[in-house]
Amino acid sequence: MSWWGSQQSTEIDRARPERDPLHDVWKLTALPRSEFDATYVDLWSRSRTFVETHQPSESERFCDELMTLTRATMRVRQSQIVPRRIPTEEATRLSELMTFALALTVVLHSLRPQIPVTGSADETLEWATKTLLSDASRRWVCDEPVAYDELRRFCVPSVNSELRALIELAEARLNALQAPIESESSVVQTTPAPAPSRKAKGWRFLEWLRSELEAGHITVNEPESLVHTLPGGETFVVVPTLFEAFGQAEGEPAKRIQNQVARLGVHRVVDGHNLFNANVNGRTVRGLILGTGAGLWSQIPSPNHVLRMRPVRTS
Numbered sequence: 589m590s591w592w593g594s595q596q597s598t599e600i601d602r603a604r605p606e607r608d609p610l611h612d613v614w615k616l617t618a619l620p621r622s623e624f625d626a627t628y629v630d631l632w633s634r635s636r637t638f639v640e641t642h643q644p645s646e647s648e649r650f651c652d653e654l655m656t657l658t659r660a661t662m663r664v665r666q667s668q669i670v671p672r673r674i675p676t677e678e679a680t681r682l683s684e685l686m687t688f689a690l691a692l693t694v695v696l697h698s699l700r701p702q703i704p705v706t707g708s709a710d711e712t713l714e715w716a717t718k719t720l721l722s723d724a725s726r727r728w729v730c731d732e733p734v735a736y737d738e739l740r741r742f743c744v745p746s747v748n749s750e751l752r753a754l755i756e757l758a759e760a761r762l763n764a765l766q767a768p769i770e771s772e773s774s775v776v777q778t779t780p781a782p783a784p785s786r787k788a789k790g791w792r793f794l795e796w797l798r799s800e801l802e803a804g805h806i807t808v809n810e811p812e813s814l815v816h817t818l819p820g821g822e823t824f825v826v827v828p829t830l831f832e833a834f835g836q837a838e839g840e841p842a843k844r845i846q847n848q849v850a851r852l853g854v855h856r857v858v859d860g861h862n863l864f865n866a867n868v869n870g871r872t873v874r875g876l877i878l879g880t881g882a883g884l885w886s887q888i889p890s891p892n893h894v895l896r897m898r899p900v901r902t903s
Contacts, residue, residue, distance in 0.1 A: 613655070616662045618684055618821070627725050628691055634720045635695045642702050650698065658694045660758035665690055666880040670750045671738055672857060679856075682734055683820035688725070689735045693742045693751045695720060709743035790848035793834050797825070798884050806830075809892040811869045816892040821880040822856065823888075824866055824895065826873045846876075854881040861899040868895060 614624045632654065640647045670686045671679075679686075696703070696716055705715040713736075717726045729735055742749040797815075800806045807813045814826040831842035831849075838845070849855070855862055856877040866873050877897075878884065 610655075613659050613662065616659070616666065617687055626722070627688055627728070630722050630725065631692060631695060631720055635699060638699065638719060639702070654695065654698045656762065657698065657755070657758060658691055660762050661690060661694050661755050662687065664754050664758045664761070670754070671734065672750065673859070674734060675858065678734065680818060680820040680822070682732065685728060685732055685735050686738070689729060689739055690751055690754060692716065692720065692729070693739065694755060696742070697752075697755050709740050712743045713739055790845070790850075790852040792838075793831070793845055793849055794852075794854075794878075794882050794884065796834055796837075797830065801884060802886075808889050811871075813868075816866070816868070816895050817885075817889050818877065818895065819891045819893070821888055823878045823882065823884055824864070824875050824897070825878060826875040827863070849876070852882075854879050858899045863900040864897045865900055866895050866897045874900060 610624075610629065613628065614621060617624060617628070619627070632651070635654070636647055636651055639650045643650075665687060670690070674682075696712075703712065703715065705712045716739075717730060721729065729739065738749070738751055741747045742751045797806070801808065801815065806815055808815050809817060814830050816824040818824060827846055828842045831846045835842040835845050850862055856864075856879065862876060863874055864877055866875060880888075
């Protein structure tokens, strides 16, 4: 059976997480394991049951491919906020729900040849929520208009869907990893292989910031701190001070480094604006909001709940 097909094997593997194929996916969420099992694992169990009913010989392959795509898609999701068009406060509140909604769309994407509904988006979504979700999970999704609307957009092929875009990006990355590599024997080497290029300055800044945070050289969530953590795992970094510190060591202008970090796409953007004003104990500072894809933390500190932010509106 699949690794989510047996409650007994799940209980055993919990004691040995290194042998639990679900462990990596669970760590991409912020849920306790019991809630993860009641939502995500329940969703996958129901999808497996559906496949076993219609194409039993395909169930093992379906489970393996579904988990591979789910893990890749959720890793892409770590560096992006969905949906991007809503305010920061709403996105933070909906973060965990939108991750679960993404997992549901990965299942629908994987099941699309077998889904019996060919009607409207509402009919497809009704079938999906009744067939694949428990009552509690269905209420979680359907009672939140933003999440339901994003799922509905996914069910309309002609409509731009951020959830579909995440899946397509994950598929592209998986395809690139699985592309056949030409063997050395079939290649005539006429010129020396180029030396590996230096990492983009944007990533080098993030690595520097991570090392400074781990060493305790930069404080977090204090009244005068340049770094603050937010609910949902995001991080607010004050500009241009941090970029100036890194730029002095690198001999580059802070603005250029800030732009290089922005081009990585691991920061929040609202209505085309990527800078935010934050009120920190009565003091207004400006900065970027970095997602978890920036990789700053091995363990994210508790969020600074007194931080109040709004996008910087430029004329």
